[in-house]
Amino acid sequence: MEHLILVAEDDSHTRESLRRAMTRAGYRTLTAADGGAALDILKSEAVDVLLSDLKMPGMDGMTLLDRVRAEFPETAVIILTGFATVGLAVEAMKKGAYDFLTKPVDLGKLELLLGHALEARRLTQENRELRLRLRETAGLKPLLGRSAAMQRLRETIEQVAATDAAVLVLGESGTGKELAAHAIHYGGARAERPFVKVSCAALPEGLLESELLGHERGAFTGARERRKGRFELAHGGTLLLDEVGDMSPQTQAKLLRVLQEREFERVGGTDTIRVDVRLITATNRDLEALVAEGNFREDLYYRLNVVPVRMPPLRERVEDIPILAAHFLGSCAERWGKPVPEVTPEALALLCRYPWPGNVRELQHAVESMLVFSRGGAIAAEDLPPAIRGDERTADPAERHSGATLRDLERQAVLRTLVATGGNRRKAAEILGIGLKTLYRKIQEFRLQ
Template sequence: MRSTILITDDELNTREGLRKAIESESRKVDVAADGDEALDKIKKNNYDVLITDMRMPGMDGMTLLREAKKEAPDLGVIVLTAYGTIEMAVEAMRCGAYNYLTKPVNLDELEMLVEQILDKRRIEMENEYHRERDAAVEGFEGIIGESPPIRSLRERIKQIAPSKATVLITGETGTGKELVAQAIHNLSPRKKRLFVPVHCAALSENLLESELFGHERGAFTGAIKQRKGRFELADQGTIFLDEISEISTAIQVKLLRVLQEKEFQRVGGSETISVDIRILAATNTNLQELAEEGKFREDLYYRLKVVTLDVPPLRERVDDIPLLAHVFIKRFAKENAKGIMEISDEAMTSLKKYHWPGNVRELQGVMESMVILATGKQLEIDNVPYEIRRDSDVKPEVLVTGNVTLSDIEKQVILETLEKYNGNRTKTAEALGIGRRTLIRKIHEYGVSHSDDNDNSD
């Protein structure tokens, strides 16, 4: 992302000379001939650095400094002053200027100050970003995201957690159903007791029965001693039955008894064992359809669905992908001793356009692979797996006829994307794969307007 700098000086040769000296591929430099013009530009753009002369006709540098700081408190300001006005420069620093230089300006010193401000800005933005990101991650039991579907899900969990109700958690594979179950347990009165997960599809019928209910010595070949099952282990706590649709009819009968009577018998035993447990179940299939088809006990289905929670697929919470991606990058970079890594706008846009059939679990695997295979400090579009780049390669529908220029096409795409996101510049910039400041500059450059397009629309 290019840094943006504004130079204000009433002398044409001075401002143009300074512009040429500090402008580069990574820096965009604007100029203003007086304080009023500079302030107008500051109101319309997000600048990183302001370089201003102190003595100018009309609004002087000191007034510009004060007004600029009101508009942009984080703006780094360098003031330029003649030898005889050092006192004014010192006063400017008291008012928030970063530093001052005397005229004629030493370009090496100016370059050093500009780079210091930009480094400080980068560090501050990175620290703030990580603070916000970590707060979002730690704020709710590992359920990462701030999109409306995830906010709604968290509110439902808060409502459900304190009760004793059985909960059926539905959602596609990889959406995080176990995390939801864990959150319900952690927010419940049972949080100091065990949370016992059981992945029903991973075990055969006989093994699953023994795993859930336990067995007595000699109950079957190899049962050389008594063994407590998961229901006993979860007493006073919570048991989570993942992929509940995969259990056999025989086990369904025994599970129904646990739900109704809170009791069961071990395999090969006659003793009735009572337990106080909360049962949470999850499925990626439509249990109601299975019940109607006779493939799942209808009475058990109704016992399980006292309360239902649906976990949204990743394609319905695209706005959470950047947060999720950064969390995974941070985790896998640490695990693989890669240091701090970031991801380019282009790579992130590709991730956001992909449909993610494997949901969050697939994204996690992709990010781990990208981090491991990366050779630099930033993940680029080339690090994104080919199949994701291919499937997410959505080109704008632009009809090119006559003497249409590249600028015309860019303007049209920006306008259409602003319309799509109701004037939200942050979302528009993310969708286009460019920085927000770049978008704002292009909006003013092309004279693009939108009914909701203002600085508060984000």
């Protein structure tokens, strides 16, 4: 791969001779006569190494260095300096410059230095990629989404991950509760220890208890061997109790005892077992209502709900739909070795308009089935399942949003139109039938970006 070098130098003679030398050495080379022009190039090109003079009219080399470190951390900076300003160059290295050379530049030294800088950069990149891949194989998938609600959620998860408190993840089906539980485990001190999951809804009464606590040989018919329970398997790590709202009263009582005493016996056993487990529970049911109805123990509820984490439904964060759709389209296409198809603006607008009762999981399945049926070209409105395409006759927005305030509806309308126009404000204002200024005011008012 050809490396890109940017030379920022106000003296045209030096600039030209550097450009010629770099080109001769096999690098792609661009030049700028001051810091401002260099920044413009950095914004549009992936520059590997910036060679920058210190004294330049307009933005000088030191200011440029600050900006590059903050905005383009991938770019290595080599400072060029006269003898009189060697002190400044040392200052620049403290600020993160890779190295400096005194003028007149010894081209042999420069080539050597460039080679080192590129090698160091390659190693840091490789390192980061390895770390990323490690996290992925550890099971960490990022919670995607740029909506304010999603950003807040990621912050909450980060804070919660740093503690050892019991977490109750609440949210409709398919909102990413399990993903959030993963993120809490892998973002915390127990990341290297096991993450164990049990679904309380999947197992019949009685079996859940032995699944959680384990059992001794002969504890009940079919218990041919002694078996460790999930609490024991999660020792040192995290236990996710999914669908905890579906737990029977008996098992609730057992669980409460384990949490209070921090020890238990296997079913049919007498040995006391102590475990150190962080508990995360999740449910799509309204636990508070279950408590009020007497179907969920209040004392257990308080123990589980030390920190509640609420997953926002997808219909309340329409701005995440295009990002998620593109993500699922990309990963699914990769899995099946298909090219990633485009989505027409009309199809995207329909995806944004549909209320997604099954939330992110429903979107994922819809996108995957779109890909199965796609005939190679862009995915158009006709390719969407009928339910998502929507029947024009029932496409009355007020009907779909009964219960929403007028302000909510207005925000949704502005947001959906912006998403559908790919952020083109002029076009969005036209569609909405308002002036551009009014649109800007609404964007500010509703904090849409």
